[in-house]
Amino acid sequence: MLNGALIGCGFFAQNQLRAWAEAGDAGIVALCDRDAARLAATAARFGIARTYDDAAEMLARERPDFVDIATTVASHVPLVTLAARAGVPVICQKPFTETLPEAAELVETCRRAGVKLMVxxxxxxxxxxxxxxRVLDEGEIGQPFWARIAFRSAYDVYAGQPYLAEGSRFIIQDLGIHLLDVARFLFGEVTTLAARTQRVNPRIAGEDVATMMLGHAAGVTTVVDCSYASAQERELFPQSLIEIDGARGTLRLGADYELVVHADGATRRETVAPDEARWGPAPWHGIQHSVFDIQEHFIACLRGGREPETSGADNLRTLALVEAAYLSAQRGGAPVDPAAL
Ligand code: NAD
Ligand code: 89V
Known part of the structure; x- marks a missing residue:
């Protein structure tokens, strides 16, 4: 059994702790938060007796097998550095850091300390x-040449995460980052990115709409678009809708997780929804099971001495896309090469 410690008992840590509670051979044995009320409520909810208001003290006393950092971005540099110095393998929530140089330095700090790091x-x-x-890997639609990854919603994210309304950067840094990572996961590295951003909701500080066009080294063109200002007849939060066109056919991941693959003149349909009974309540069940899976992946990597898929080093390339998007938007949509950042 691997004993973990978790820092930050806020909104999303509750999902992470639910997933840790279901893990087979790992769990959280100590909690830390500077907010005493949140710390106490979370400790009671998950039956975790050992609590701290200081992360350094927790790592020194508990000497955990890993630490899960579930705080917001401003605290990631000091907390990941602390974990590296203590020699404790670390998971850090996205966005990893506010700037690329900070992220690169953290990756290097962990590498030198021999500490595994997963974002x-x-x-x-x-x-x-x-x-x-899987459809792409099996070649069902042939070589992809065009794709769209869309997330358009009017879900009130600010109710659970009020800080999202306050930063000068919003949707690309918070949500677009996930979609850009998915684009890399599906089609590989990106050589050019052009973006346009908008702020529709006057009560927030950052952009709540972003439209990005990516050119991948493999030749695919991907449109990544996201909005928290799009009220539709049916609210699909937090579903990402995906369209891919390939040389032999097309793939559509539509509403309610319906996957339609049309290739060589034949069509097949499949529902690829996460099990609501197990991962609910809706709509967060769409995300909850992925939290369980990524945490399981980290434990498997720790035990097997493998690099996590979304290691710190890998995440530098996703962060570069975020930076490229903001830079392009600032330059009126001019294309940016993320590798040059
Ligand atoms: P939150 O503000 O609700 O919670 C953060 C908690 O961390 C707070 O309770 C705060 O007191 C505590 N904290 C901050 N600095 C600390 C420190 N140095 N030591 C101890 N405690 C500290 O934030 P949240 O909404 O839970 O978001 C946390 C992170 O999770 C963010 O980076 C957010 O982007 C990310 N997030 C990810 C997903 C996802 O699907 N991956 C979903 C939602 C949020
Ligand atoms: O996944 C996230 O990072 C969340 C949300 C889906 C609400 O954008 O912040």
Whole structure:
């Protein structure tokens, strides 16, 4: 059994702790938060007796097998550095850091300390997205040449995560980052990115709409578009809709996780929804199972001495896409080469 410690008992940590409670051979034995009320409530909810208001003290006393950092981005640099110095393998929530140089430095710090580092970039672990990747890997639609990854919603994210309304950066840094990572997961590295952003909701500080066009080294063109200002007849939060056109046919991941593959003149349909009874309540069941899967993956990597799919080093390339998107938007949509950042 691997004993973990978790830092940050806020909104999303509750999902992570639910998943840890279901893990077979790992669990969280100590919690830390500077907010005493959140710490106490979370400790009581999950029956975790050992609690701390100081992360350094927790790592020194508990000497955990790993630490799960579930705080917001501003605290990631000091907390990951702390874990590296303590020699404790670390999972860090997305967005990993606010800037690329900070992220590169953390990756290097962990490498030098010999500490495994995974960014909790979980969207690529969603069952429907894994199903899409299987269709591509099996060559069912042939060589893909065009794709769209869309997330359009009017779900009130600010109710659970009020800080999302406050930063000068919003949808690309918070949500677009997941979709850009999915684009990399499906089609590989990106050589050019052009973006346009908009702010529709006047009560928030950052952009709540982003439209990005990616050119992948493998030749695919991907449109990644996201919005938290799009009220539709049916609210599909937190579903990502995916369209892919390939040389032999097309794939559509539509509403309610319906996957339609049309190839060589024949069509097949499949529902690739996560099990609501197990991962609910809705709509977060769409995300919850991916939290369980990425945490299981981290434990398997720890035990097997493998690099996690979304290691810190891998995540540098996703963060570069985020930076490229903001830079392109600032330059009026001019294409940016993420590798040059
Ligand atoms: P939150 O503000 O609700 O919770 C963060 C908690 O961390 C707070 O309770 C705060 O007191 C605590 N904290 C901050 N700095 C600390 C420190 N140095 N030591 C101890 N405690 C500290 O935030 P949240 O909504 O839970 O988001 C946390 C992170 O999770 C964010 O980076 C967010 O982007 C990410 N997130 C990811 C997903 C996903 O699907 N991967 C979904 C939602 C949020
Ligand atoms: O997944 C996330 O990072 C969340 C949300 C889906 C609400 O954008 O912040």
């Amino acid at each position: 909790h970039e979980n969207f690529r672990w969603q069952a429907p997205i894994r199903a899409v990747r």
